[in-house]
Amino acid sequence: MKPIARVLAAVAAAWLPVGVQAQTPATAPDAPSDAPPDSTEQGQTPLDAAFVPRDRAAWIRETRREAWKDTTFDVQARTFYLDRDKYDDSQSSAWALGGSAGFKTGYFRERLALAATGYTSQRLYGPDDKDGTLLLKPGQKGYTVLGEVYGEFLLNQDTRLKLGRFGIDTPYVNRNDARMTPNTFQALAVQGVYGGDDGTPQWKFGAGYFDKIKERNSDTFVSMAKDAGAPAWVDRGVYTLGANYTQGKLSAGAIYYHSNDIISIFYTEGKYALPVGDTARLNLALQYSDQDSAGDNLLKGDEFSAHQWGAKAELAYKGALFTTGYTRASGGTNMQNPWSGYPGYTSVQVEDFNRNGEGAWLLRASYAFQSVKGLSLYALYVDGSDPDAPNEYAKDEYNLNAQWAVADGPLKGLMMRLRYAHVTQKGPQSSNLDDLRLLVYYDPPGL
Template sequence: MTAIELDLLAQTTAQPPTGSSAQQQAPRPGAAEPVVDETPSSTEQGQSPLDESFAPRSHDEWVRETRRKAWADTKWDVQARTFYLGRDKYDDSESEAWALGGSVGFKTGYFRERFSFGATGYTSQKLYGPDDKDGTLLLAPGQEGYTVLGEVYGEFLVNEDTRLTLGRRGLDTPYISRNDARMTPNTFELVTLQGLYGGKDGAPELRVGGGYVNKIKERNSDEFVSMSEDAGAPDGFERGVYTLGANYKTGDFSIGAIDYYSDDIINIFYTEGKYSMPLGEDLKLQFALQYSDQQSVGDALTTGGNDFSARQWGGKAELAWGGALFTTAYTSASGDTNMQNPWSGYPGYTSVQVEDFNRDGEDAWLLRAGYNFKSVKGLGVYGLWVNGSDPEAPGQYARDEYDLNLQWTIADGPLKGLMMRLRYAHIDQQDPGGSDLDDLRVMVFYDPPSL
């Protein structure tokens, strides 16, 4: 079975630059040009917020999309990427690679105002990558380059508010997403139905979506495999994932929930609520709460038949002041195993550049400060610290992570569409040997103005 990006968060997720304090995003294939949002955001790269799932970011985007006409409105997207990652691990081993690649994609307008189709090809080729330093996920295993047709899909308009999609496509929800934090994103084989109702001129908005996800192409792979195999089930067992969710937003308040069910594998339930409170012309206070629950299902194929359960809750408070954003967050994981996220980045508020802070029994605090420079359009910086506690499992230790991110997305002039990003993380592990980890990433992405 084929399917497409659980358009259940369709056409909204950013490509690699997500998560900068400036939320400056290089567009994914299908987007016309990079977005430079003046409002800071603390969404981490690779995460997919629930309130941006199930539909484009706004009602106006949805309307523009549905009114595109066949060949005349076909959108082409070409993106070039180069990415260096070097990591010194806790055990003193290293991962290092430098890759060059990108994507070429298109999406037609709607034939007879009902049907459109699209496709995207991706490639990542080695510029540098010692065989003994594998594991960056920039290249295929063995430090090999790869090329893959990651998206081939059709999209049907049931009506102006509802879309059915079939094929292979990227998708973005909290636990099934592109996780586009390397050279190429996850893409999926699936079928989905999603809708956006209301939301015009400040009216309440309801986003809904559901579908069946059959296979996944991991970020550094050129093959689609079953969702169960990707989650760790033995060979020969093929299970997909059924998902259904919704998000309601009115004014500065939103709340939503989504469930993922994979027979004999896992059931994941996730819910999140957000509220923002303007305190002045340039001052806003924002709050968010999240909860994840994970349970084994049926034969529990990924754990040899052993039942498991895990859960994590978290809270986040943010103060936006002009171009600055100050964030504090807390998460707590419990159950009888670590939280899992085999098909996406982890959506927890304390999940950052390297660590997710979601091990069984682990509590974590985050402090973060970011700023978008008004004097240099598109330039943003942030730094953060996460303090994690000792998890339950013996032989595992508390960790502190320190991250620094600098990003510049050029929005005007001859270099419009060029994004440069520098990320550095240091993790201090509280084990008897004082182990630590260092992670350096340098990214340059270029999206030519529309073709």
């Protein structure tokens, strides 16, 4: 905790003389049913969705709460079934029931809010010889954990500071909320948003120190370095600094992560939207990741370097979205993603397609039904090439996804999602993987 204390002192000295106001609500696991089409995979965080909400007006409204009167409660029930037949013909299978319950106060004296969230995942089904779904702890054991408990300080109208244990979303440090419970972190973070009113340019920024992580199927917090794969005795955190600029249909930004003696990661992403007639839109995006060993090279024992670039084009027409993308990894070693869902455009349900020397093409089509509000479908195909390692082979992946989010009526707040993936691994003897998932979330309205 000493590094956090030092950072807190420095930030407080720089910001406390300024006025106060600002907060962001928690990120929902899925977009609302009336959101525009999007191809972001569950568990990923694109850079323009990092740091703070897109809606600056909502951000400001959140700062004007009265502490006890405006305390909010969040309860979600989840059940999740996952069955995976792996390349070696072994199987992982489990069915879990759980969810989360938490609260967040308004701001005492318009300066400090307090929050806490508890999570649980309990086994309904899970043979001991079919472990590995990440729905439960190793050994198919249920767990309960206080995953969030933090204070949030308003530094000025547009900037807030969080200290404690909480979830956050950036490309390489995020909740990765694609199982029963999300990643959360022991950290200090400053986040802010400036501009964005009446079409003016908007800047979003974030900076922080992440000391420990609670993985999504764990009830304990461990060193960020240990979670990345360093020896158990290594205790290192992660420093982050990033920003994103938005002006009209253009979005661009970058973020940097550094863990002493472990790894340095630089990520940048740009997006641009072009209208096509009156009812269609073309979205273009580019991304680049660069990863290097740091300091005493405690992660792998020696120096390493890796990078990946990607491009994506999307055509949105009414409720349909057609996507094509390409990524290429190189540099001498596989890309790393120890603290998040991987941000690559070809990272899908099972595979990330980020091995050294691996290139991958993505084709995706989705449709949100106009006649049945909240019902959507998508299918995708990723064609991967052979990586550089002589004992690894090309993979192809197919995904099918059906989702229904009930927006009105007595079942409002219910979301059901069925996901299926089939992966073919080529080689001297080809092998297959099948992954079936059924998710049901329920967020009671009115809390």
